Amino acid sequence: MRRRIAPAAALMFCAVIAATPALGAAATANSQPSAIELIEKLGLRVADQPVRERPGWRPPRIVLINAETAELLPALRQAAPGARLIEVSAATPKEIAAADATIGVCSAEVLAHAKQLQWIQWPAAGVDRCVQQPALHERHLLLTNLQRTMGPSMAEHVIGMMFALSRHFEYFFRQQQEAHWAREDATPLLTDLDGKTVLVVGLGGIGTEVARRAHALGMRVTATRASGRTGPDYVSYVGLPDELLKLAADADYIVNCTPLTPQTTGIFNREFFATLKPGAYFISVGRGRSTVTTDLIAALGSGHLAGAGLDVVDPEPLPAESPLWHLPNVIITPHVSAYTSASQEQRNQVLVENLRRYAAGEPMLSVVDIERGY
Numbered sequence: 001m002r003r004r005i006a007p008a009a010a011l012m013f014c015a016v017i018a019a020t021p022a023l024g025a026a027a028t029a030n031s032q033p034s035a036i037e038l039i040e041k042l043g044l045r046v047a048d049q050p051v052r053e054r055p056g057w058r059p060p061r062i063v064l065i066n067a068e069t070a071e072l073l074p075a076l077r078q079a080a081p082g083a084r085l086i087e088v089s090a091a092t093p094k095e096i097a098a099a100d101a102t103i104g105v106c107s108a109e110v111l112a113h114a115k116q117l118q119w120i121q122w123p124a125a126g127v128d129r130c131v132q133q134p135a136l137h138e139r140h141l142l143l144t145n146l147q148r149t150m151g152p153s154m155a156e157h158v159i160g161m162m163f164a165l166s167r168h169f170e171y172f173f174r175q176q177q178e179a180h181w182a183r184e185d186a187t188p189l190l191t192d193l194d195g196k197t198v199l200v201v202g203l204g205g206i207g208t209e210v211a212r213r214a215h216a217l218g219m220r221v222t223a224t225r226a227s228g229r230t231g232p233d234y235v236s237y238v239g240l241p242d243e244l245l246k247l248a249a250d251a252d253y254i255v256n257c258t259p260l261t262p263q264t265t266g267i268f269n270r271e272f273f274a275t276l277k278p279g280a281y282f283i284s285v286g287r288g289r290s291t292v293t294t295d296l297i298a299a300l301g302s303g304h305l306a307g308a309g310l311d312v313v314d315p316e317p318l319p320a321e322s323p324l325w326h327l328p329n330v331i332i333t334p335h336v337s338a339y340t341s342a343s344q345e346q347r348n349q350v351l352v353e354n355l356r357r358y359a360a361g362e363p364m365l366s367v368v369d370i371e372r373g374y
Helices: 007-019 033-042 068-079 093-098 108-113 134-138 151-166 169-177 205-216 241-248 270-275 293-302 341-360
Strands: 062-065 084-087 101-103 119-121 142-144 197-201 220-224 237-239 253-256 280-284 305-310 330-332
Touching (some): 093 108, 101 341, 151 305, 151 330, 197 205, 197 241, 205 220, 220 241, 237 241, 241 270
Parallel strands (some): 101 119, 197 253, 253 280
């Protein structure tokens, strides 16, 4: 899904970069304050080694950008004044062949011809489309993404869906459209979030923000993560992926925050939904293909699953004939949970900062483990 870059925020960030010293790996006193604050606020990962130590690195001379990123050109030029920034659709074969880096460009065609390419900046958190490219693995290219920049906005979307489902807003909206004041004994029973258990599947940047907000509402928070059992204090238990079913059986709400990898594809299936306690809710903001849609529809249709909040589905766009559109107590949003002005500004800042770091040879932000897919 295309996301509009906020040019005003980009220009402000550009001016700050121009007025402040370079930002290093450790965010020292000579660093750029706005970027430091963003790294600390979002918990962004800074690479251990400067990028200049990577074989093949050189200050970029040509950077290919996608059409959406073109709106950031003034800030990008300030970040890497020695580089030519060329929109990929306007690039000549010679320019593509000589490109050192791309922003938002990871197609098989470009990778096949960009023989000098060293670095790809992906303009989102999910990199599943990019890591599918064999050239990325064969050539050991550097891939960075915008993980954690969208976490706070997406977490608010999740909490909003929790409130809407627990308070049956979908029912009351229908009554409002019919100008009908329903009798109290005829309305669905409302429930509180306080005291309920939420399982966050995928305790990364998005999942951690969901967990933080759920805990603040008085919920008991459990989670799974592939990288280990560590987590913040407000998560009562962090399990490994093979504990998904055990933890799901005890949860009132399950939130999918996982990236799409071979290990997470189809994990929310018939067995998973059958494990849930009757009346549980499923919310998905990770990737649609982690859920088997037919199994989700069956669980909702049977009434075993009380409701679902879906910002991602499989396939996308969701076909008009899908039963999901018409099931009661289902909220569907078209993959827009990260589409806020705040998350756009944060994404812009990290994207521009990473280009500045690459051009200066400094440690990069949010390096993706290509083999793991996130």
